Amino acid sequence: MPTMGNLHAGHLSLIERAREDADRVVYSIFVNPMQFGPDEDLDGYPRTLESDEAALGKHGGVDLLFLPDLRTIYPYGTDSAVSVSLPPLGNDLCGASRPGHFDGVASVVLRLMNIVMPHTLVLGDKDYQQRVLLQRMLEDLHVPAAVVSAEIYREPDGLAMSSRNGYLTAEEREVAPGLHAELGSVAQALRDGACDYAALESVAMANLAERGFRSDYVSVRRAHDLAPPDVFEAGDERIVLAAAWLGKARLIDNIRV
């Protein structure tokens, strides 16, 4: 499991998922500069190693906690690092507002895979686009490891667990579950047979705006590859995804249908 630390219950739930499949569990914490844009707050990203270690310990521990430094991961530095270029999906959805982000994620995960050489990569479904892209990278580059996904871990009011929830004020925290609620409405409409996807998306974005969000996107896609509705075929599992800002926090969530 590759993580950037600042562990919450969602991260910890991945360990249980990993133990179902694996004899040994390797957990990495590395804040990866290559996945931060120039306007994103790399320096301010919460580094909470002591409490992370305590949380892992309370959770039964892992077989190896891997805490590489920058030079270990990027022996030639980050400015002229060999990097991974993902297919167009990497610049879509969250990639559209975070140029280079997913290439940066892929570039660190490939390194971690080559160092740790796991049979299985455990990824959470909150970062669904990331999971699809990393799975694609492993398959396309023939990295001999399978991706195991773990369901979104939610607060009792529906808010998906995320390190970014820590950026929310008390007032914003009250509003935040509205993201999941709006996705739930779209999902219900899809189950009820709605298929004007563009209309569903714009209604959801309008509702989010009314709740106080600034949304990047609400989008209905095919679940397994995030292809857009014009290629949907009967029986395809669908997914509705969203990214929306609340104050300083950019929240993402999704529901499969």
Add this chain to the structure above:
Amino acid sequence: MPTMGNLHAGHLSLIERAREDADRVVYSIFVNPMQFGPDEDLDGYPRTLESDEAALGKHGGVDLLFLPDLRTIYPYGTDSAVSVSLPPLGNDLCGASRPGHFDGVASVVLRLMNIVMPHTLVLGDKDYQQRVLLQRMLEDLHVPAAVVSAEIYREPDGLAMSSRNGYLTAEEREVAPGLHAELGSVAQALRDGACDYAALESVAMANLAERGFRSDYVSVRRAHDLAPPDVFEAGDERIVLAAAWLGKARLIDNIRV
């Protein structure tokens, strides 16, 4: 050993080098579309599998001859393949006149490494920049394999062996060893203490033009990383490299000093 086939004695000499280190030798032949530019002759590239197999057989054979098809290497096709982006050296020297070429080479070699999982990658020194870049890729991405290099294999008159020599007319073939001869003159000047690298390079290019070549570059670099003269330090091994056209053939060569 990754190759594109059309094997000559230079390719075959790599097998001996491999056997010095390896219990088992895997040889791949795959004409990689991703390393051809839009103006380069992918379709016309010589595919000579029968004579290649015969040549390998005569040479004692290999433990595995790997002949993957396009779909095996690029399960998602080449247009939206996950690819490798090399550092700036990838766009320098041969990369300057062949945009995307080395990224394409890296993208196939990484796949071959993940499929075959060799301990050692054997590369010829004729494609010296390619060897430096692939070594960099393996180190930077933490691919657990070492690069072993094999010296340039030359015709008796000095011409470096290459599939591209087959494009030369009889007349051009007479002229072709002039490339090695000019590099030899630069190398000798360096050994004699010359250090006006720009002057050495332009004299060599003028001489090549007089011999009938259209040269892409003649360049003196630091051997281990191909850094330019402004970062040379005392004791650095140097290398003089060139690429020059003769008719339809783009020939490359180098000499270390």
